[in-house]
Amino acid sequence: MDFKDSPDEAAFRAECRAWLEANATRKTRPDQVYGRGLNAEQLMAASREWQGRKAAAGYGAITWPAAFGGRGGTPMQEVIYREEEGQFEVPPNAFAVSLGMVIPSLFVHANDEVRARYVGPALHGTELWCQLLSEPGAGSDLGMVRTRAERCTDGRDGWILNGQKVWTTYAQFAQFGMVLARTDPNVPKFDGLTSFFIDMRAEGVEVRPIRQASGEAEFNEVFFNEVFVPDAQRVGAVGAGWKVTVTALMNERLSIGGVMPPGLWKTAAGMMREAQLNGASALADGRMRERLADLYLNAHGLWLLQARGLTALGKGREPGPELSIAKIVGARTLQDFGYLAIDLQGERGVLAAEEQGEAWRLVEQLWFGAAGMRIAGGTDEIVKNSVGERVLGLPPEPRSDRGVPFSQLAG
Numbered sequence: 001m002d003f004k005d006s007p008d009e010a011a012f013r014a015e016c017r018a019w020l021e022a023n024a025t026r027k028t029r030p031d032q033v034y035g036r037g038l039n040a041e042q043l044m045a046a047s048r049e050w051q052g053r054k055a056a057a058g059y060g061a062i063t064w065p066a067a068f069g070g071r072g073g074t075p076m077q078e079v080i081y082r083e084e085e086g087q088f089e090v091p092p093n094a095f096a097v098s099l100g101m102v103i104p105s106l107f108v109h110a111n112d113e114v115r116a117r118y119v120g121p122a123l124h125g126t127e128l129w130c131q132l133l134s135e136p137g138a139g140s141d142l143g144m145v146r147t148r149a150e151r152c153t154d155g156r157d158g159w160i161l162n163g164q165k166v167w168t169t170y171a172q173f174a175q176f177g178m179v180l181a182r183t184d185p186n187v188p189k190f191d192g193l194t195s196f197f198i199d200m201r202a203e204g205v206e207v208r209p210i211r212q213a214s215g216e217a218e219f220n221e222v223f224f225n226e227v228f229v230p231d232a233q234r235v236g237a238v239g240a241g242w243k244v245t246v247t248a249l250m251n252e253r254l255s256i257g258g259v260m261p262p263g264l265w266k267t268a269a270g271m272m273r274e275a276q277l278n279g280a281s282a283l284a285d286g287r288m289r290e291r292l293a294d295l296y297l298n299a300h301g302l303w304l305l306q307a308r309g310l311t312a313l314g315k316g317r318e319p320g321p322e323l324s325i326a327k328i329v330g331a332r333t334l335q336d337f338g339y340l341a342i343d344l345q346g347e348r349g350v351l352a353a354e355e356q357g358e359a360w361r362l363v364e365q366l367w368f369g370a371a372g373m374r375i376a377g378g379t380d381e382i383v384k385n386s387v388g389e390r391v392l393g394l395p396p397e398p399r400s401d402r403g404v405p406f407s408q409l410a411g
């Protein structure tokens with residue numbers, strides 16, 4: 001592949017840069033983080049406003065088809081936009097699940113009426129969607145979902161939902177949520193699932209935020225107590241919920257590529273230059289230089305992998321194992337960056353940004369965030385299993401649940 005921008009890509013980059021210059025503030029340091037002093041509600045409001053502005057200018061969903069309000073652009077254009085946006089101080093992206101997973105599954109599995117009503121407000125950030133998949137007993141194996149949806153017996157055309165979800169990102173801010181529920185316990189586990197979307201303010205839906213180590217409450221427990229869901233809010237056929245979910249999960253893997261902040265190794269090198277170790281700059285220490293070299297090699301290798309995956313997508317082919325590898329190595333690399341930054345600070349490394357100063361905010365965010373990235377969208381172990389089985393052709397894990405009705409599996 002050619003690593004330089006093609007003339008079209010260079011023109012697109014210049015267009016993005018000009019728009020960003022007119023609409024946002026350029027960072028003065030690469031480790032600058034938006035939103036100093038803002039609380040979660042204010043950050044969410046800023047994120048919605050920014051998404052609306054991007055959507056109005058044609059940058060809200062670059063790769064979506066024009067028919068759905070997107071730009072019909074290439075994955076490479078998406079990367080170019082993100083590279084340029086990374087150099088500006090902009091609100092955090094609260095729409096990764098909403099626009100990166102849920103709405104693309106509506107394109108494929110919902111009817112025209114649903115798409116006409118819901119896609120636009122989601123794209124413009126006025127309505128946020130969440131993804132209600134994981135449960136206390138069903139995470140890596142979503143086939144074990146126990147939330148039940150049962151046909152109404154009182155003449156209403158709909159379903160009654162009961163159960164609990166957990167780790168639902170931004171459920172407390174979302175207007176709508178896509179739920180995976182069990183509609184038939186008497187067939188094998190993946191065959192008895194159906195997808196619905198629900199109004200998060202509907203009667204019987206209770207959202208309880210989970211306070212994290214970082215102090216934020218990004219995700220939630222969500223309880224359903226006799227929630228009525230009209231049949232018009234079913235997405236896909238009864239029993240086809242797993243198919244709908246796979247579409248969302250595939251899109252999640254596609255959006256993982258952009259996790260590595262550009263120039264991270266330069267930030268690390270700057271920190272090493274400033275830090276003292278045994279009376280000299282930490283950059284003089286061989287072990288520290290080795291860690292810096294690892295960071296650089298991993299970040300650069302990931303960029304090359306991403307380029308290969310994007311080339312495949314651009315040529316209409318499915319990307320290979322690049323995206324799985326990028327997720328395993330990328331999240332680990334971000335975590336290693338956090339360890340490195342903390343080690344460089346010595347005992348001060350345990351202090352938070354309030355004490356260390358604003359430049360520490362990025363380290364803090366990556367430190368807490370990277371651990372979550374190693375779990376969300378498939379844990380390291382699960383992704384390694386799938387690389388082993390699907391890419392390397394290793395023998396599959398032994399399974400005792402094939403063909404067995406869910407009701408005989410659930411204890």
Ligand SMILES: Cc1cc2nc3c(=O)[nH]c(=O)nc-3n(C[C@H](O)[C@H](O)[C@H](O)COP(=O)(O)OP(=O)(O)OC[C@H]3O[C@@H](n4cnc5c(N)ncnc54)[C@H](O)[C@@H]3O)c2cc1C
Binds near residue numbers: 097167169373
């Ligand atoms: C930041 C973040 C955001 C999230 N957002 C959402 C969201 O919006 N909506 C949503 O529905 N969910 C969300 N999740 C939940 C996420 O999808 C699950 O946490 C994840 O799938 C793992 O499931 P679990 O937590 O139940 O762990 P478990 O599946 O219980 O796994 C526990 C441990 O066992 C290991 N393990 C399990 N099975 C195997 C196996 N077959 N082989 C080897 N090891 C195995 C795992 O790797 C892990 O280390 C989010 C999670 C995070 C961290």
